[in-house]
Amino acid sequence: MDITQLELKEKIQDAELVLVGIGEACQYDWNVLLQDSRYREIEAETEGDDRYVWIAPFLQKMILRRGREERWDRAYRMLGKILKGKNYFIVSLCMDDYVYGGEFDETKVVSPCGGFRMMQCDKNCAGKLTQMPEESYEAVMRYYRGEMPLAALEEPTCSLCGEKLRFNQLGVEQYAQEGYLERWNGYTKWLQGTVNKKLCVLELGVGMAYPGIVRFPFEKVVYYNQKAFLYRVHPHLYQTGEEIAGRSRGIAENPIDFLVSLEKYSI
Numbered sequence: 001m002d003i004t005q006l007e008l009k010e011k012i013q014d015a016e017l018v019l020v021g022i023g024e025a026c027q028y029d030w031n032v033l034l035q036d037s038r039y040r041e042i043e044a045e046t047e048g049d050d051r052y053v054w055i056a057p058f059l060q061k062m063i064l065r066r067g068r069e070e071r072w073d074r075a076y077r078m079l080g081k082i083l084k085g086k087n088y089f090i091v092s093l094c095m096d097d098y099v100y101g102g103e104f105d106e107t108k109v110v111s112p113c114g115g116f117r118m119m120q121c122d123k124n125c126a127g128k129l130t131q132m133p134e135e136s137y138e139a140v141m142r143y144y145r146g147e148m149p150l151a152a153l154e155e156p157t158c159s160l161c162g163e164k165l166r167f168n169q170l171g172v173e174q175y176a177q178e179g180y181l182e183r184w185n186g187y188t189k190w191l192q193g194t195v196n197k198k199l200c201v202l203e204l205g206v207g208m209a210y211p212g213i214v215r216f217p218f219e220k221v222v223y224y225n226q227k228a229f230l231y232r233v234h235p236h237l238y239q240t241g242e243e244i245a246g247r248s249r250g251i252a253e254n255p256i257d258f259l260v261s262l263e264k265y266s267i
């Protein structure tokens with residue numbers, strides 16, 4: 001038995017509140033697409049042609065719709081088990097939407113980097129999100145299946161201004177924060193309620209991609225709350241600051257593997 005897993009289990013059971021950060025080391029591995037020969041053909045056909053860059057995210061969406069990959073699915077299921085019955089909040093930096101297929105209360109999840117659930121105007125002309133046009137998705141699928149030529153594909157556009165329509169995620173020209181702000185407000189309110197409470201903070205694969213969203217604020221929360229304890233799981237950026245040395249533990253592991261490993265501990 002591994003002491004760390006058992007200790008984590010106890011700490012979470014004992015905590016009044018649990019704060020979870022999911023970071024880039026948990027991000028679904030899109031290289032899976034490269035194992036698909038049709039995808040490789042498409043890459044070769046569209047390479048270097050700016051008119052077709054929009055197709056790739058639709059193919060990622062296709063992978064997400066096909067079903068959940070077992071390793072990720074087990075990891076998120078375990079996280080759901082750990083959090084069952086607890087008062088928790090999850091901040092996820094991943095853009096793969098895996099956190100939304102888990103068994104979590106969605107009102108307790110915020111993903112400030114966006115994902116594939118909604119689309120937006122590239123310029124965010126009206127400050128709102130829109131559903132993915134199924135006909136665009138279907139057209140890409142037909143092209144993928146070889147039933148339609150590349151030249152027949154048309155990039156979806158904003159119905160208001162005619163700009164490109166893109167998935168609501170960081171990287172678009174004017175990222176529409178409307179996709180997460182309301183939930184973020186809920187999160188900050190929840191955070192205020194953690195003061196002086198027994199709080200267990202679990203960071204899963206949060207590196208330095210956006211340290212201002214999870215890593216630094218989480219450290220600060222633990223620093224100020226003497227009853228808080230931080231677990232930082234990351235393959236190499238697992239170190240925790242000296243000022244919280246007694247109330248934190250770094251775990252040098254891949255976060256997805258770590259979650260899966262908890263299956264052995266009948267949590």
Ligand SMILES: [Zn+2]
Binds near residue numbers: 124126159160161
């Ligand atoms: Zn627009």
